[in-house]
Amino acid sequence: xxxxxxxxxxxxxxxxxxxxxxxxxxxxxxxxxxxxxxxxxxxxxxxxxxxxxxxxxxxxxxxxxxxxxxxxxxxxxxxxxxxxxxxxxxxxxxxxxxxxxxxxxxxxxxxxxxxxxxxx
Numbered sequence: 323x324x325x326x327x328x329x330x331x332x333x334x335x336x337x338x339x340x341x342x343x344x345x346x347x348x349x350x351x352x353x354x355x356x357x358x359x360x361x362x363x364x365x366x367x368x369x370x371x372x373x374x375x376x377x378x379x380x381x382x383x384x385x386x387x388x389x390x391x392x393x394x395x396x397x398x399x400x401x402x403x404x405x406x407x408x409x410x411x412x413x414x415x416x417x418x419x420x421x422x423x424x425x426x427x428x429x430x431x432x433x434x435x436x437x438x439x440x441x442x
Contacts, residue, residue, distance in 0.1 A: 351430050356396040358432040359404040364392045366411045381407045 342350035342357075367377045367388075374388040381388065391399070391407075399407075405415045422428050 352401065353396075355401060355430050355432060356399065356404060357394065359401070359408065360391055360394060360396055362413065362432075362434065363404070363407060363411065366408070366413060367392070370411070377411065381410045383407070 337344045340350050340354050342353040347353060363377075367374070370377075372380070374392070375385045377383075378385045378388045383391075396404070408415055420428070
C-alpha cells in the first residue's frame, strides 16, 4: 500500500479509518465489517447481561465459540452468519444499497440505532 506525503502530520500519519487497510491486510472492508458485527454481538451480550453460555444457547453456538467470537476470531464466520447470530440475539439487521454519484467506488458502513433513539 502506497501512502501519500499529504497524510503525514507532526503527530504521525493519518489513517484511512480502516486499520485493516492501513496494515495492508487482504479484504480490509470485509474484516472491518466483521469486526463491527462482532463488536455489536459483544455489546448485546453485555447489555442483556448474558453469560457466554446463555448467549450461546440463543445463537446455537457452544460457549467456547462465543468466547472466540468475542475475542475477534471471525475467520470461520461469513458476514451472513454474523447477521443471523445478531438476529438471534434480538438485533434487526438492515442492508441499504445506494448508488454513488458518478458511480464512484462505494463503501461499506455499519450504523447502530438503539431503541433509546426511537428505533421501533
